Amino acid sequence: MDEQFSLGLGGDAKRDPYNVLPRDGESIYFGRMMDATEADQWLNHLLDAIPWKHDEAFIYGRHIVTARKVAWYGDQCFEYTYSGRTRTALPWTPELLDLKARVEDQAGASYNSCLLNLYADGSQGMAWHHDDEKGLGENSNIASLSFGAERRFDFRHKQRKEKVSVMLEHGSLLVMRGTTQACWQHQIPKATKVKQPRVNLTFRRML
Ligand SMILES: O=C(O)CCC(=O)C(=O)O
Ligand SMILES: [Fe+2]
Numbered sequence: 006m007d008e009q010f011s012l013g014l015g016g017d018a019k020r021d022p023y024n025v026l027p028r029d030g031e032s033i034y035f036g037r038m039m040d041a042t043e044a045d046q047w048l049n050h051l052l053d054a055i056p057w058k059h060d061e062a063f064i065y066g067r068h069i070v071t072a073r074k075v076a077w078y079g080d081q082c083f084e085y086t087y088s089g090r091t092r093t094a095l096p097w098t099p100e101l102l103d104l105k106a107r108v109e110d111q112a113g114a115s116y117n118s119c120l121l122n123l124y125a126d127g128s129q130g131m132a133w134h135h136d137d138e139k140g141l142g143e144n145s146n147i148a149s150l151s152f153g154a155e156r157r158f159d160f161r162h163k164q165r166k167e168k169v170s171v172m173l174e175h176g177s178l179l180v181m182r183g184t185t186q187a188c189w190q191h192q193i194p195k196a197t198k199v200k201q202p203r204v205n206l207t208f209r210r211m212l
Contacts, residue, residue: 022034022035022036025169025171025179027169028162029162029185029187030181030187030188031180031181031183031185032179032180032181032182033179033180033182034179035111035177035178036177037174037175037176038107038108038111038150038176038177039176041175041176043176044152044176047104047176048153050100051152051204052123052202054098055076055121055123056076057074057075057076057123058074058075058076059074059075072125072128072129073122073125073129073130074122074123075121075123076120076121077092077094077095077118077120078094078095078096078097078098078118079094079095079117079211080117081096083211094118101206104150105119108150108178112146112178112180112208114148114210115210116146116148116208116209116210118210119209120209121204121205121206122206123202123204124154124202124203124204126154126199126200126201126202127154127156127196128195128197129195130156130192130193130194130195131192131193132192133161133191133192134191134192135187135190136181136207136209138211141186141210141211144183144186145182145209145210146209147181147182147186147207147208148180148208149173149180149181149205149207150176150177150205150207150208151173151174151176151177151178151203151204152175152176152203152205153175153201153202153203153204154200155173155174155175156172156173156193156199157170157172157173157196158173158179158191158193159193159194160189160190160191161190161191163188163190173205193205
């Protein structure tokens with residue numbers, strides 16, 4: 006083929022959004038929402054400005070402290086309880102509202118809360134789970150924005166045990182919707198070669 010007609014996808018080429026899941030739900034990977042320079046600025050801002058804290062939980066009566074750090078933001082004084090602890094959301098900052106508006110624009114949905122996760126390096130991950138906090142309702146729409154180290158995100162079908170994965174790039178967006186949470190679990194596996202931090206924001210709508 007003539008070179009001028011070949012449209013190969015280069016390293017940074019923009020791909021159309023696609024559904025990562027082969028069945029039973031929609032998890033749309035939009036790829037990068039911004040260029041690397043802007044994504045770097047967001048990563049630095051979030052690392053500095055968010056009051057990161059280890060998450061605590063009571064599981065089978067035992068006090069657990071996670072390696073990963075978290076923060077929770079939302080519309081006025083949201084409270085939610087999981088693993089035996091009640092948390093109160095911090096009020097939105099102008100910067101988080103800016104990110105939220107851009108995510109809502111891409112996702113075509115609106116959100117009123119955000120859980121932020123900080124993985125210091127590849128020794129930290131998140132075990133298999135689905136997001137089903139009581140306040141989320143059925144067929145919840147969750148938008149996941151990632152900055153920093155590229156990490157693999159795995160889905161596992163609850164019945165069929167089938168697995169699919171997507172690499173979450175710096176500045177990228179993944180939107181989980183439809184029956185994703187009902188039919189699939191997800192995880193961030195540990196990745197021992199990764200030495201850089203990663204920040205993830207999951208925008209949600211609490212009822
Ligand atoms: O860090 C991620 O990409 C996943 C976060 C996640 O699954 C959650 O917060 O429920
Ligand atoms: Fe999750």
